[in-house]
Amino acid sequence: MKPNRNEALSAIEKSWDIAIIGGGATGVGIAADAASRGYKTLLLEKYDFAKGTSSKSTKLVHGGVRYLANGDVKLVYSALRERGLIFKNAPHVSFVQSFVIPSYSLFGKLKFLIGLKVYDWMAGKLRIGKSTLLSKKEVVEKLPKVKTKDLIGGVQYYDGQFDDARLAINLAQTAMEHGATVLNYAEVVRIEKDANQKVNGLTFVDRETGVSYTVSAKAVINATGIFVDDILKLDTPSHRNLVRPSQGTHLVVDKKFLGNEDALMIPETSDGRVLFGVPWHGKVLLGTTDTPLNAHEIEPKPLDQEIDFILKTADQYLENAPTKKDILSIFAGLRPLAAPTEGDANSTKEISRDHKLISSASNLITITGGKWTTYRKMAEETVDMAIKIGHLPVKECRTTDLPIHGFTKEKHTGHWQVYGSDVQEIMQLTESNPELKEKLHDRYDFIAAEVVWACQQEMALRVEDFLARRIRFILLDAQASLEAAPKVARIMAQCLGKSDEWIENEINSYKQLVRNYVI
Numbered sequence: 001m002k003p004n005r006n007e008a009l010s011a012i013e014k015s016w017d018i019a020i021i022g023g024g025a026t027g028v029g030i031a032a033d034a035a036s037r038g039y040k041t042l043l044l045e046k047y048d049f050a051k052g053t054s055s056k057s058t059k060l061v062h063g064g065v066r067y068l069a070n071g072d073v074k075l076v077y078s079a080l081r082e083r084g085l086i087f088k089n090a091p092h093v094s095f096v097q098s099f100v101i102p103s104y105s106l107f108g109k110l111k112f113l114i115g116l117k118v119y120d121w122m123a124g125k126l127r128i129g130k131s132t133l134l135s136k137k138e139v140v141e142k143l144p145k146v147k148t149k150d151l152i153g154g155v156q157y158y159d160g161q162f163d164d165a166r167l168a169i170n171l172a173q174t175a176m177e178h179g180a181t182v183l184n185y186a187e188v189v190r191i192e193k194d195a196n197q198k199v200n201g202l203t204f205v206d207r208e209t210g211v212s213y214t215v216s217a218k219a220v221i222n223a224t225g226i227f228v229d230d231i232l233k234l235d236t237p238s239h240r241n242l243v244r245p246s247q248g249t250h251l252v253v254d255k256k257f258l259g260n261e262d263a264l265m266i267p268e269t270s271d272g273r274v275l276f277g278v279p280w281h282g283k284v285l286l287g288t289t290d291t292p293l294n295a296h297e298i299e300p301k302p303l304d305q306e307i308d309f310i311l312k313t314a315d316q317y318l319e320n321a322p323t324k325k326d327i328l329s330i331f332a333g334l335r336p337l338a339a340p341t342e343g344d345a346n347s348t349k350e351i352s353r354d355h356k357l358i359s360s361a362s363n364l365i366t367i368t369g370g371k372w373t374t375y376r377k378m379a380e381e382t383v384d385m386a387i388k389i390g391h392l393p394v395k396e397c398r399t400t401d402l403p404i405h406g407f408t409k410e411k412h413t414g415h416w417q418v419y420g421s422d423v424q425e426i427m428q429l430t431e432s433n434p435e436l437k438e439k440l441h442d443r444y445d446f447i448a449a450e451v452v453w454a455c456q457q458e459m460a461l462r463v464e465d466f467l468a469r470r471i472r473f474i475l476l477d478a479q480a481s482l483e484a485a486p487k488v489a490r491i492m493a494q495c496l497g498k499s500d501e502w503i504e505n506e507i508n509s510y511k512q513l514v515r516n517y518v519i
Contacts, residue, residue: 043182
C-alpha cells in the first residue's frame with residue numbers, strides 16, 4: 001500500500017492475521033517480518049513512529065562491550081550477529097564507527113584490549129574491524145581534545161552507528177511495501193475477546209478524527225516498550241508491572257569538543273558504567289546515563305544530576321570540555337527493563353538488556369526489553385510465537401536477507417545519506433518546483449522538499465514528526481529547529497490541507513516540546 005494514511009483508514013479491513021500495538025523499533029520490525037512472510041498485518045501506534053525510546057538512543061548498533069564485561073555473553077553474541085545484518089540490509093542508515101579508549105594505566109590498556117579481542121572474535125565473519133593497541137601519539141591524533149596528562153596510549157575498536165528514527169521509518173515503509181497497513185496516531189483502547197476470554201481483536205481510535213474502529217486478529221502483539229504494562233492492564237486489570245523504566249540522557253554539542261571522526265569510549269565512569277562521545281550528523285553526542293525511575297512518560301525530562309554527571313565525566317577526559325552553555329540539545333529516553341525484585345530497586349546496570357517474550361492466559365503476546373540492535377531477532381521470535389498462537393500457516397522468516405526501504409550502497413554526502421535510494425525522488429521535487437530548494441534554516445542544509453516528501457511518503461502529520469524524527473533537527477540544535485518551525489508548519493499545512501489555526505497550534509505545541517530539549 002502507499003503511505004497515505006487517510007486512504008489506509010478508509011479501506012481498513014475487519015480481519016487480520018497479526019495486529020501489532022506499538023510503532024517503535026520492535027513493532028515496526030515485527031510488522032516488516034510478518035508482512036514479508038505474507039501474513040495480513042496491521043500495526044497501530046498511539047503517537048508517531050519511534051516517538052518514544054526508539055528515537056532517543058545513543059545511536060549505536062553494537063554488541064555491547066559493557067554487557068560482555070557483565071558476563072552476558074549470549075546477548076552480545078546475538079547482538080553482534082544482528083549488527084552485521086543491519087549493515088547488510090540497511091547500509092544507508094548504518095555506518096562503521098571507530099572508537100578509541102584512552103588508557104592511563106598499562107593494566108587498563110591490556111585489559112581492554114583482551115576484552116575487545118574477544119568482542120571481535122565473537123562477531124565471526126561479520127566482524128567489522130580489528131581492535132588494536134594505540135600509542136599515546138596515535139590516541140592524540142585520533143582524539144585531539146583528549147587530556148594527555150598521564151596518558152600512556154589506548155585501544156581502538158570498531159562498532160556501529162546508525163540513525164534510529166530513520167531506520168524505524170524505513171522499516172514501517174518496508175512493511176507497507178509487503179502489504180501491511182501501518183498507522184500512526186492510532187490509539188488502542190480495548191482488547192477484544194471471544195466467549196472463552198481469548199484475545200481475538202482490538203478497538204482503536206484515530207486520534208486525528210476521533211473515529212473508533214474494531215478489528216479482529218488471529219494474533220495480537222503488545223510491542224509498546226515502556227508502555228507494555230498499560231496494554232497488559234487492558235487485558236488483565238490486576239496485572240502486576242513487568243517493567244521499570246531506566247532513563248538514558250544524552251547531550252549534543254559542537255564537534256569541536258571531540259576533534260575528528262573517531263568516537264570516545266570511557267569504559268569506567270565514577271558509577272561503574274560506560275560513557276560515549278560519538279560524532280553524529282556533524283555534532284557530538286555525549287551519553288548515556290542509567291537512572292531508575294518509578295514512572296514512565298512519552299517525553300521524559302532529563303534530570304539536572306544526569307546533565308552534571310555527563311559534563312563532569314567528559315571534563316575528566318577532554319581538554320576544554322563543554323559546559324552547560326555549549327549544549328545544543330539534550331534528550332532522554334526510557335529503557336523498558338525487567339521490574340527489579342526487592343533489594344535492587346535502585347540498580348539497573350546489572351539487569352540484562354535481553355528481551356522477554358511471553359503470552360498471557362488470554363493469548364495476548366507481549367515482547368519487551370531488548371535493544372535496537374536486536375530488533376530483527378526479537379521480531380522473528382515474536383512472529384514465530386504469533387504463528388503458533390494464531391494457528392497461522394507456517395512460513396519461514398525472510399528478514400535475514402531482506403533489504404530495508406532506502407537500501408543503497410551509494411554514499412551520499414551530509415544528511416542526505418539517510419534517505420538512501422529516495423534521494424533522487426526528493427531532488428525531482430525541486431526540479432518541478434524550484435522553491436522547494438529553499439533552506440529551512442540558514443545554518444543547516446535541510447530544505448523545503450524534505451517537508452513535502454515527509455508528508456507525502458513518510459506519514460508525517462505534525463511539525464514535531466518532521467523536525468524530530470523525519471529529520472533529526474531537534475536533536476542536533478533544538479533552538480535552531482524552533483526557528484525553522486513556522487516555515488515547516490506552513491509547508492505541511494499546504495501539503496495536508498490544514499488551516500491557519502492548525503499552523504498556529506502546531507508552532508505553539510512545538511515550542512512547548514523544545515523546552516524539554518534545552519537548558
